[in-house]
Amino acid sequence: MPVVRFVREGCEVVCSEGTNLRELALAEGLQLYGLKGQLGNCGGCGQCITCFVEVIAERNGSALSERTAVEDQKLRRRPSSWRLACQALVLDSVAVLTRPQVGRESLSSQIEQARLEPLPKGPVLAEEEPPLSDEL
Numbered sequence: 001m002p003v004v005r006f007v008r009e010g011c012e013v014v015c016s017e018g019t020n021l022r023e024l025a026l027a028e029g030l031q032l033y034g035l036k037g038q039l040g041n042c043g044g045c046g047q048c049i050t051c052f053v054e055v056i057a058e059r060n061g062s063a064l065s066e067r068t069a070v071e072d073q074k075l076r077r078r079p080s081s082w083r084l085a086c087q088a089l090v091l092d093s094v095a096v097l098t099r100p101q102v103g104r105e106s107l108s109s110q111i112e113q114a115r116l117e118p119l120p121k122g123p124v125l126a127e128e129e130p131p132l133s134d135e136l
């Protein structure tokens with residue numbers, strides 16, 4: 001199971017593969033939005049462009065789902081490492097910075113540490129035991 005390291009908040013959250021990054025952050029009570037997004041956001045439709053995250057590190061190079069067409073359009077003037085959390089599904093362990101447009105400079109040591117610290121694979125679900133055979 002993937003682990004999402006939220007660099008700004010200093011926490012790690014285990015989730016199922018395919019979890020929506022915005023929903024995960026909100027379920028954990030993390031502040032995903034800057035002031036504009038707090039005052040009003042699209043609820044995850046990819047229209048308000050307020051749920052930015054910056055990908056700091058990925059366990060296997062592509063820990064989030066590919067950019068959507070909405071992201072390609074909405075993020076064309078933003079750094080290539082930025083994503084819209086509402087459009088990104090977690091596929092493997094990843095470190096992200098929420099609200100990268102706010103106070104990034106003051107977090108430089110946490111960002112560097114997050115880049116250097118290996119991302120865990122996360123817990124592995126036990127496989128179901130095979131059904132008992134009728135033959136003895």
Ligand code: FES
Pocket residue numbers: 022041042043044045046047048049050051084085086087
């Ligand atoms: S919540 Fe509006 S673009 Fe992500």
